[in-house]
Amino acid sequence: MNPKVADFGMARIFELDQTEDNTRRIVGTYGYMSPEYAMYGQFSMKSDVYSFGVLVLEIISGRNNSSLYQMDASFGNLVTYTWKLWSNGSPLELVDSSFRENYQRIKIIRCIHIALLCVQEDTENRPTMSAIVQMLTTSSIALDVPQPPGFFSRSNHEQAGPSMDKSSLCSIDVASLTTLVPR
16 A cells, blocks of 8 residues: 555646547556547546546555556456456455455445446546545445446457357458557
């Protein structure tokens, strides 16, 4: 539990009455960027909600977002791993072992639930920060059912479904060319 404040010096500043904007240059750490910003350069007040959700998952798990990929690529990132645990009905497997049993199960599960709502792919499904504060401080507020999050890595079986041929999920290319352009 060593806190670290990162440099947000490259963050965009909104005007007082501005709620969204587009950018030509993507700046930030990919594991914390919302899907719409990382892929299309579109950000809004809900982009920070996505980042907050990732941060909550890091606090609960005691791991940073990319550490799971370094351990085992099949886990993907922390968001993907959390969704898999949530879907399997075992969200408490995410909890950092250093907590031992010194936590309230209901509260931790609620925090994981809120974090999953924050990392929803569709910005409309993400709560506002003021709603998140209410969810965290008032346990009687009912929470929506989370959908698969943004950047969720589905397995081939989940993508294909029972009637689709799994071999059609990938293309075969004889040559690939990547051009790197520095910032």
